[in-house]
Amino acid sequence: MKNLFVVVFAFLIISLTGCEKQNPNQGEVLKKTGTELAVEYRQSLMGVLVSELQKNGPAGAVNVCADTAQSFTKAFGEKYGVEIKRSSYKFRNSENTPDENDLEALDFFSNLFLTGKLNPDTVFVKDLPGKEFNRYTAIPVMLRNECIVCHGEPADIDPKVRNILSKRYPDDLATGFKAGDFRGIISVKESIK
Numbered sequence: 355m356k357n358l359f360v361v362v363f364a365f366l367i368i369s370l371t372g373c374e375k376q377n378p379n380q381g382e383v384l385k386k387t388g389t390e391l392a393v394e395y396r397q398s399l400m401g402v403l404v405s406e407l408q409k410n411g412p413a414g415a416v417n418v419c420a421d422t423a424q425s426f427t428k429a430f431g432e433k434y435g436v437e438i439k440r441s442s443y444k445f446r447n448s449e450n451t452p453d454e455n456d457l458e459a460l461d462f463f464s465n466l467f468l469t470g471k472l473n474p475d476t477v478f479v480k481d482l483p484g485k486e487f488n489r490y491t492a493i494p495v496m497l498r499n500e501c502i503v504c505h506g507e508p509a510d511i512d513p514k515v516r517n518i519l520s521k522r523y524p525d526d527l528a529t530g531f532k533a534g535d536f537r538g539i540i541s542v543k544e545s546i547k
């Protein structure tokens with residue numbers, strides 16, 4: 355037991371000092387690329403979603419999703435000094451309506467998907483000359499089994515969830531998806547000097 359304690363303690367010291375070395379300027383946010391940020395955001399939002407689904411089931415999670423998705427996205431963008439957005443042809447929240455860059459990225463990924471060639475690691479990048487945020491990056495979001503409870507065929511969505519969705523999003527377009535479908539994109543606009 356004592357040995358185990360020593361091992362754990364030594365590991366702690368190593369990891370703490372390791373951490374210090376990697377991050378000499380404490381408090382400064384390390385510069386990440388648009389792709390890294392988009393991937394990190396996709397993973398963190400997924401983490402929030404899965405833990406809500408486990409704790410509260412689809413009907414509880416849908417409220418949290420509806421209340422947190424926008425503020426989570428905004429806070430993530432502010433933390434890294436970028437604009438980040440989720441979008442889709444078939445969007446649920448009109449805040450996620452695609453703009454012209456999003457439409458280009460959606461077309462790009464959708465064409466690959468329809469010809470069976472969409473690798474989920476594919477990245478769409480475009481320069482936006484003259485704009486403050488002059489680099490646009492988008493990554494695809496694929497629909498997974500866990501998503502069906504809120505984005506599947508309406509008949510397969512729990513009536514309680516359907517009820518909440520139709521109240522909050524009367525113009526909801528984001529149902530009727532199957533696992534494996536191309537669902538939409540995450541885009542990042544960053545300023546490259």
Ligand code: HEC
Nearest residue numbers: 415416419420423440442445446447450496501504528538
């Ligand atoms: C518990 C219900 C729920 C589940 C499960 C769920 N979503 Fe959503 N989804 C929502 C809600 C609510 C919104 C609108 C949130 C917002 O942006 O304000 C949304 C929005 C989105 C958007 C943004 C575009 C739009 O339609 O407005 C994408 C992309 C998306 N979901 C993908 C997924 C994927 C992929 C999964 C599975 C990994 C998933 N969702 C699982 C409820 C859910």
